[in-house]
Amino acid sequence: MTSDSVDYYEGTVKETHAAARRDVLALGEFDAWIGGESVTATEGERFATLDPVVGDEICTVPRCTGADVDAAVAAGQDAVDGEWGDYTPQERSNAMLAWVDTLQANVDDLALVESLDGGKPLKHALVETKYALDFLEYYAKVIQADEGITVPTGDNLHVYTRHEPYGVVGLITPWNFPLTISFWKLGPALAAGNAAVIKPAEQTPLSLLYAAELSADVLPDGALNVVTGFGEEAGAPLTEHPGVGKVSFTGEDVTGKTVMRAATENVTPVTLELGGKSPYVIFPDADIEKAVRDVAHGIFYNAGQSCDACSRVLVHEDIAEEFTEGLVARAEGLTPGDTLVEGTTIGPLISAAQFEKVTDYVELGKEEGATCATGGAVDDDDLADGWYVRPTVLTEVDNDMRVAQEEIFGPVEVVTTFETYDEAIDLANDVEFGLAAGVATENNSLAHRAAADIEAGSVWINGNYATPIPGGPFGGYKQSGIGRECSRDAIRHYTQEKAVHVALDEPSL
Numbered sequence: 001m002t003s004d005s006v007d008y009y010e011g012t013v014k015e016t017h018a019a020a021r022r023d024v025l026a027l028g029e030f031d032a033w034i035g036g037e038s039v040t041a042t043e044g045e046r047f048a049t050l051d052p053v054v055g056d057e058i059c060t061v062p063r064c065t066g067a068d069v070d071a072a073v074a075a076g077q078d079a080v081d082g083e084w085g086d087y088t089p090q091e092r093s094n095a096m097l098a099w100v101d102t103l104q105a106n107v108d109d110l111a112l113v114e115s116l117d118g119g120k121p122l123k124h125a126l127v128e129t130k131y132a133l134d135f136l137e138y139y140a141k142v143i144q145a146d147e148g149i150t151v152p153t154g155d156n157l158h159v160y161t162r163h164e165p166y167g168v169v170g171l172i173t174p175w176n177f178p179l180t181i182s183f184w185k186l187g188p189a190l191a192a193g194n195a196a197v198i199k200p201a202e203q204t205p206l207s208l209l210y211a212a213e214l215s216a217d218v219l220p221d222g223a224l225n226v227v228t229g230f231g232e233e234a235g236a237p238l239t240e241h242p243g244v245g246k247v248s249f250t251g252e253d254v255t256g257k258t259v260m261r262a263a264t265e266n267v268t269p270v271t272l273e274l275g276g277k278s279p280y281v282i283f284p285d286a287d288i289e290k291a292v293r294d295v296a297h298g299i300f301y302n303a304g305q306s307c308d309a310c311s312r313v314l315v316h317e318d319i320a321e322e323f324t325e326g327l328v329a330r331a332e333g334l335t336p337g338d339t340l341v342e343g344t345t346i347g348p349l350i351s352a353a354q355f356e357k358v359t360d361y362v363e364l365g366k367e368e369g370a371t372c373a374t375g376g377a378v379d380d381d382d383l384a385d386g387w388y389v390r391p392t393v394l395t396e397v398d399n400d401m402r403v404a405q406e407e408i409f410g411p412v413e414v415v416t417t418f419e420t421y422d423e424a425i426d427l428a429n430d431v432e433f434g435l436a437a438g439v440a441t442e443n444n445s446l447a448h449r450a451a452a453d454i455e456a457g458s459v460w461i462n463g464n465y466a467t468p469i470p471g472g473p474f475g476g477y478k479q480s481g482i483g484r485e486c487s488r489d490a491i492r493h494y495t496q497e498k499a500v501h502v503a504l505d506e507p508s509l
């Protein structure tokens with residue numbers, strides 16, 4: 001497969017996916033990756049990962065448990081005590097950049113794996129895979145420029161700092177952006193000199209396993225370890241492990257709290273990137289067409305399964321009708337379909353459970369008094385085996401409704417109107433989350449005032465909604481998490497700072 005051949009596969013949806021599955025399975029072992037080799041689970045159990053478009057099994061992967069986590073942590077510690085730990089920052093950087101080159105050389109295949117396992121339109125998966133690699137490359141370069149400080153003192157003391165890796169770090173990722181979120185964490189973790197043990201989500205383990213296999217010739221054994229399995233069986237042992245010096249988690253807020261509690265036992269520091277219910281505030285002077293475009297992308301991309309999706313629109317009442325009409329038209333213009341076909345712009349939800357959750361929320365919204373302006377389940381026999389939901393817009397939503405307060409994690413926009421600036425900001429902040437926000441206005445001063453007043457870790461003004469860039473901090477206020485990823489400083493999450501105090505004697509010569 002090559003980048004310009006989205007329509008490489010032909011036939012019915014079942015046929016294109018069966019052909020893609022054969023191609024994917026020819027790429028690698030898709031076993032757990034520990035100590036530089038593919039391994040099965042200690043207990044020998046496996047579980048299936050499904051193709052969300054057709055509901056069929058792609059393959060099985062090891063159902064790892066505590067014993068496998070122990071083995072992965074031991075392999076990581078061996079790497080830190082051995083070759084990987086001996087690398088200079090420049091050598092680590094070179095190794096990471098060599099991995100990036102290898103991944104880049106296989107980017108089309110990686111994207112195919114990501115598309116098939118995650119139900120993403122292939123074109124989107126390719127863009128995301130390249131984007132994910134940008135973060136690995138970024139951190140490989142950041143570490144080359146990393147510095148400590150010297151503290152000004154008198155003549156008889158010299159104080160300087162060192163940034164030292166924790167050793168082995170535990171990383172836990174969700175299913176919505178498997179490679180991207182893995183590399184957001186692996187980039188700074190590896191660059192800082194740690195070995196990593198990473199547990200991908202049970203629904204989407206394949207792209208990371210393939211990326212790990214592609215590290216075989218470029219990363220020393222044990223620097224990168226991947227344990228596949230279920231949260232309680234493989235994730236929890238990682239968060240509780242005394243050999244793990246740092247935990248970084250992305251996922252649901254409830255799970256994040258469990259992770260945080262588990263980490264208290266060993267006083268393990270945690271970075272948490274949790275959910276959101278991010279507002280997009282549209283002021284009356286906004287360029288409505290542009291705002292419609294940006295909001296539609298912000299809520300419907302990846303079928304709404306983004307932690308920073310702008311899942312609440314707050315629009316000024318004077319322009320609410322025009323904006324909503326535009327958004328509905330845009331929603332209806334998106335094309336749910338076979339993710340391996342060029343024209344498809346929206347794929348299915350990840351699982352039957354997610355489909356049920358999202359469609360239940362749409363029904364709940366109607367019961368709560370909202371109007372469903374467009375959306376609902378996809379009615380297409382060709383897609384009947386997949387978990388498709390049409391882009392949905394709920395209007396006449398009050399901010400205290402559950403559909404305005406809870407993370408739906410699907411292609412469902414809720415629209416609420418406001419009259420005054422203060423009301424807009426109150427509504428924007430009246431949720432327990434604070435991950436992201438959008439602002440649309442042609443008034444510079446208003447834009448910056450709103451950006452300051454909204455409680456969110458990222459604010460996008462007039463476009464590019466929800467695209468963190470390498471170097472731009474990404475993380476949440478309030479219950480959306482602790483810490484920032486993607487930025488230069490994220491590397492500090494993966495190091496401990498040591499102050500060295502050197503007594504300088506009087507020269508005795």
Ligand code: NDP
Binds near residue numbers: 232234306307408
């Ligand atoms: P979870 O928070 O349950 O899962 C995220 C990761 O944590 C997965 O790898 C999961 O493993 C693992 N995990 C689960 N339980 C534990 C545990 N006790 N200790 C350590 N790790 C654990 O999210 P889900 O994937 O189940 O999705 C549920 C909901 O979370 C979605 O409907 C959505 O609303 C939200 N979500 C939010 C995301 C965000 O970025 N804000 C991302 C993904 C989901 P396993 O996959 O095996 O359960």
